[in-house]
Amino acid sequence: MELEERVAELERRMAALEGAERPAPEVTDGTFWALEGLKAEIAGAGAAGEDGAVLFTGAVRLPTEERYEWQFGAFTERLLDEDWAEAADSFAALGHPVRLRLLREILGGRRTAAELADLAEIGTTGQIYHHLRQLTGAGWLHTTGRGRYEVPAARVVPLLVVLTAARP
Known part of the structure; x- marks a missing residue:
């Protein structure tokens, strides 16, 4: 050819x-x-x-x-x-509307505590840090440096799966 x-x-x-x-x-x-x-x-x-x-x-x-x-x-x-009680802290961390909103905002690009504090109806700075600590302690977030947060790569899809499973 x-x-x-x-x-x-x-x-x-x-x-x-x-x-x-x-x-x-x-x-x-x-x-x-x-x-x-x-x-x-x-x-x-x-x-x-x-x-x-x-x-x-x-x-x-x-x-x-x-x-x-x-x-x-x-x-x-x-x-x-397995002992399902070990999952309780992870589920508990997701069991608050403000924490879910924080996760959504972080996935959407708001990564610093200051950016999150600017959101309406999210609470005081102290309340925001409390929620961020809960999410970090349960592994849904981690810090990437001075006041910056992100959802760990290995938790992005599981978080969306949990949200999908929780839909009525």
Whole structure:
């Protein structure tokens, strides 16, 4: 094949690829593509996956243009055998509307205590620091330097999963 033919063929193939945009899968369209993948993994795990498993995953782009891809799975037997009381502090930290608002604002780009203090209906500076300490102690936030906070990368998707699971 001559060089010109090869280039023309590549151009046709590129045009076909560019024109063949696949729609993003609807997460509520009734298909269970993630569940089917999990079942295949469980089947491959043999006896370890006999009682089932749970999986949560996400590909996220925040308003700050930061991107996170994350997944975690656990076998049901292990989850049922664990002491669930150990999760109480983490859930408790999320159990206040102001703390949830702070997390949302931090994910949205407001990262300093001063920026957060400027928000309406969020409380006094002392109250804000109290909430930030609660979130930091539970691992939902960490400090990145003088008065700057961020949600750790490994907690962005889990936070959004928890919020999704809490919806009525």
